[in-house]
Amino acid sequence: MSDSPPVPASTVVLVSGGSRGLGLAIVTDLLDAGLTVAAFARTVTPELEKLADAYPDRVHVGAVDVTDLAAAQRFLRAVEARFGPVDGLVNNAAVGQDSMHTHTATADIARIVETNLTAPLQLTRLVARRMLGQGRRGRIVNVTSICAQRGFPGLVAYSATKGGMDAATRSLARELGGRMLVNAVAPGFFASEMSAVLGSTQLDQIVRRTPTGHLTEPAEVVPVVRMLLCAHTNINGQVIVVDGAASI
Amino acid sequence: MNELSRAQIRDLMAQVVRNQGRVLPDDDSTDLREIGFRSLDFSELALRVEDATGEELNFDAPGLRRIATVGDVLDFLAELQRQ
Numbered sequence A: 001m002s003d004s005p006p007v008p009a010s011t012v013v014l015v016s017g018g019s020r021g022l023g024l025a026i027v028t029d030l031l032d033a034g035l036t037v038a039a040f041a042r043t044v045t046p047e048l049e050k051l052a053d054a055y056p057d058r059v060h061v062g063a064v065d066v067t068d069l070a071a072a073q074r075f076l077r078a079v080e081a082r083f084g085p086v087d088g089l090v091n092n093a094a095v096g097q098d099s100m101h102t103h104t105a106t107a108d109i110a111r112i113v114e115t116n117l118t119a120p121l122q123l124t125r126l127v128a129r130r131m132l133g134q135g136r137r138g139r140i141v142n143v144t145s146i147c148a149q150r151g152f153p154g155l156v157a158y159s160a161t162k163g164g165m166d167a168a169t170r171s172l173a174r175e176l177g178g179r180m181l182v183n184a185v186a187p188g189f190f191a192s193e194m195s196a197v198l199g200s201t202q203l204d205q206i207v208r209r210t211p212t213g214h215l216t217e218p219a220e221v222v223p224v225v226r227m228l229l230c231a232h233t234n235i236n237g238q239v240i241v242v243d244g245a246a247s248i
Numbered sequence B: 001m002n003e004l005s006r007a008q009i010r011d012l013m014a015q016v017v018r019n020q021g022r023v024l025p026d027d028d029s030t031d032l033r034e035i036g037f038r039s040l041d042f043s044e045l046a047l048r049v050e051d052a053t054g055e056e057l058n059f060d061a062p063g064l065r066r067i068a069t070v071g072d073v074l075d076f077l078a079e080l081q082r083q
């Protein structure tokens, strides 16, 4: 293989599910770092709206359902029209689960798979096509989960989607042959709307098993996402676990 | 819909417990831990109710975590059938 120049730091980053929780923390952090950010979720929250007001020249927000491919494509084109080519993607949007597999409605399984696996694959395809077609290089970060590597009751379909994204990360890194750096960040459980379903006994148990003695915080995940988007490294096709060694 | 009564659900629960060599006490306030009735036993019971009624019973784990007594199990399944 010929020598390829390093993949430059991302400058215009698309973040799915940027309206709250980890996604909002990622958007805020990337803006603080001087990047231009486009973020969407099904509902634009006041917090995301506030960021758009604070950085009118560097933020584009919209209400988009990630499972609506046509809407995602329209959003991407609007972002490109405003800021130029997107050279970074963070697949963060996802829905959680807290139900035994045997008693999860089939429609719910389909929705989890569509939102957490099919949609990010489609969005990745859209963004990668734009980047490749314009001869550009870029970076992709998939937010997966420790559930992809360790078993947790009540999270069967969710874990399957996260494992699927970890696997896709490795194959994409190979397929995109150095034109794009593709990595995943796999956080342990952190407090958010998604994990609010966990009982206090479960959360206490996770904390007890975590050598660093606390649940992972979004603030402890965002520097890793930023590093994968911006730092000059040769990290590619990796899944970086951020869980205080809870799973070790 | 062919809905099971609370008493019919109790009979099915007694079968699940009996299959494990235990006896379901008459007292609805019995703590499930006393009879070793765990989430998979609950799942088995729910699937037996499904078999009898022909209707799928799906539910989230948080609802399940609130169940502590035999009476809670019966109330939960009776309510779930109505949803």
Ligand SMILES: NC(=O)c1ccc[n+]([C@@H]2O[C@H](COP(=O)([O-])OP(=O)(O)OC[C@H]3O[C@@H](n4cnc5c(N)ncnc54)[C@H](OP(=O)(O)O)[C@@H]3O)[C@@H](O)[C@H]2O)c1
Residues within 6 Å of the ligand: A016, A017, A018, A019, A020, A021, A022, A023, A040, A041, A042, A043, A044, A064, A065, A066, A067, A091, A092, A093, A094, A095, A115, A143, A144, A145, A146, A186, A187, A188, A189, A190, A191, A192, A193, A194, A195
């Ligand atoms: N919380 C945890 O313990 C934990 C642990 C490990 C990994 N993770 C992962 O971290 C990421 C963020 O999770 P979080 O805890 O921050 O979740 P969260 O607070 O529930 O936020 C999820 C975000 O995704 C958006 N979203 C959900 N469905 C969407 C759809 N169909 N279309 C567009 N946007 C959608 C939500 O906005 P709308 O609902 O308005 O669409 C929201 O912005 C996820 O990938 C999750 O799997 C979470």
